[in-house]
Each structure stands twice: as C-alpha cells, then as structure tokens.
Amino acid sequence: MPVIAGGAAVAAAGIAIGLKALDEREIPKTAILAATFFVVSLFAVPIGPSSVHLLLGGLVGLFLGVGAFPAIFVGLLLQAVMFGFGGLTSLGVDTVNMALPGVALAALARPLMARTAPATRGLIGATVAALAVLGTAGGVTLALALSSADYVPALKIVALTYVPLAAVEAVITGFAIAFLARVKPEILPWPKEARP
C-alpha cells in the first residue's frame, strides 16, 4: 500500500510537470507520438521460442522529455480501456517505472545527440533504450521488494528476464533513430542547427 501511494504521488508530480511544460497547441503532436509508441508496443517481437512486447521507455523519453509522463500514463489508460489490460492500482507505479528511467537518461543523452553523426546517434539511442529497460526492471523489482520481502529471492530471477528485452530494445531503438537521423532529421527533437 505505501508503495502504491508513493508511486501514485511520484507519477502525479511527473505528470503535472510534464503537462505544465506542454503547450496547449502541442497537444495533438504529443498525442500522435504517444499513439505511435503505443501502436509499436503492441507488436510482438520474436525472441527464440517466445516473444516480447517493447516498452520503448528510452525512445519516448528521447522524443518527449518530461512529456513522457503524461504520454505513458495516457498509454496505460488506453491499454486498460481498449484491451482491458494492465493494473489499475499499480497505474502510478507503472507510469513511474516506465517513464522515469527514460526521462532521466534522455536528459543526459539529448545534448550529446545534437553534435554527432547519424550512426553515433543510433548508438547513443541504443544505450539509452537498454539502460531504460534495465531501469524499468529495477523499478519493478524495487516496487515489489518494498511491498513484501518475501518476493526478493524470486525477483532476482524475474529481473533477469528483462535482459533479452533490453538487448532487443536497444537494437530496434538504435536502428529507428539512425533511420530518422538519415531520412527525416527535422523531426528529431534536439537542436537542429547542429545537424551535420
């Protein structure tokens, strides 16, 4: 219960900051990006005999900055209402776990992005994506461990299942960003004048 309340409080703060930074006329653009990330995360990516769904925390953070909080929250709400999928009590915790790592890492990576060639940008994007997935895994583990110490041994194994996802997500995000840097660099959100 304290975890649920704490998660909700942090999520509410993140959403409030994100909304404040969002100009009303930018809402359609943010919404269309949120919708795009949502649609991409519906795809099942095969890994061996199994498959995973992408989290895209890194990519969302890179494109939307703090706007990732409201965007991801809206995505989770839509997921619940369109597919009946996902928890309601954990909505706050989930929002924080998905948005916070991406937002923090993207804040570090965005200045770097402005000054590099497309391929390097892909590499930076890949690193951000992988670390964001691991950050999410860490957040999920922490949230469950704080809820009950009983979970701790099991969680060590559960956390490992995120490693292949981190790898897959890194490669896909890297290619996506390198592709955009080559094909349509003006939609990348970092300063445009520094484009090579």
Added chain:
Amino acid sequence: MSDAFAYGSDPGPRPLLDRLDARMRVAATFTVVLTIVVLRSPFLLAALVPVAVMLAVLAGLSVRELARRLTHLEGFLVILALLLPVTVPGPNFVVLGPVALSQPGVERAVLVLLRVNLCAIAIFTLLAGLEPVRFGHALARLGMPAKLVHLLLFAARYVVLIRAEAGRLHDAMRARAFRGKTSRHTLRTLGHFTGQLMVRAFERAERIDEAMRCRGFVGRFVLVADGRIGGTDIFFAALTGLGLALLITMDRLT
C-alpha cells in the same frame, strides 16, 4: 511479428453496462479492484472466481473471450507463481524430490494468482469496451486536468489511425515475404518500421495541426457532458456497494 497485434482484439460492447453513466463504470472499476486487493482470505477469493465469471457473462462477455484473455495474462504470472513456493523461506508444504515448497510461499503464490485474475476479470468486464471518448469525458468530469484529457482524447483517435498505418506497412513487409524471427535482420527491419511509422505519423500530425488551426483550434475542445446519473446508476451503485461491503465483512470475520 507473424502474430502482430496479438493482444489487440477489441472487446465487444457490453449492452447492460453501456446503459450506465461512464463515470459510474470508472468509479465501480476502481472500487471493485481496491476491494479485491484488500481481501485477505484465499478461500473467499477462490469462491469469488466463479461469481466474477458469472457476472462477466451476465455483462455480455463470452466465456471463451474471457479465457483467452486470462491465458494471455497467465504467461506473465507463471514465473512468479512458480518461483514463490520455492524461494520464500518457511516450513515445508510438500517436498518433491530435491524441490521443497514452503507453506508461506504457496500461500503467497495462490493469493497473488487469485487477486490478479480477479482484478483482470473486473477490469475487463467493467472498463474495457468503454468507448475511449466516453472514458475521456468521464475522467474530465471526475476531475482529471483538461490538458491530460485532451491528450487522451487525441491519442485515442490517433491510435486507430496509426494502427491502420502500421497495418499498411506490415502488409507491405509481408508482400516482400518478411517473417519475424530472432535475427539481426528482423530487428533492423523493426527499427526501420518504427522509424518509418514515426515519419508518417509526424507528417500526418503536421497536416492535422494545419487543418485544425484553419478551423481556429487554440488547444481546447468543448467537452460536452451528456451523461446523467439516473435511477439505473443509483441501483447499480447500491448493489455494487452492498456486495463489496458484504465481501469485506465476510473476509474480516473468517
């Protein structure tokens, strides 16, 4: 990606629930889920499963649809449910060769499984199938900030458009005999797919933005509130409240 959109079949309408005010459905979902989380007796929770399924069927869901949905969920749960009995310390429940299942571990696993499944049935019955537009308006009238509601309404609309766009890209890939497997080629293709989808979405966003400005859009819709809390809503709320209060009392007495 051969089974793209695997979890994306839209839930059908709920003829009985659709008569209710959308706010009532949102509030009821939250209350039911919170009650399930608060319940502590595994027997009561287990007894609730058939009741929940019955109510879901009454609301217009088919058992098959529900089963499919829950099977998908079980994939995520199975790891935790299998690991808890082995890893939680405590007196042994059963010993299977080298593997000892601890009693508290088994109890935890059963509780988690029951709670998550019940919550999923509740959300899938009460909330899923609510039109995103009605959902957004209900949230606005329940006090969600206007900007967030606008974001939700726009996103709900764009998800439909972008899924269609993704479908076209996917068809184009299939026409070139693309099949997803674990390979660098697949990942690169999916990366380019994501990028291309973003390019198309952005171009579309720009056209929409221009069109909306032409019509004088300044970042605000008028939210038309048409729902009224009527007799049906009060009856539904009373029935739900009574049922949940009864459950909590039974839980605390056992």
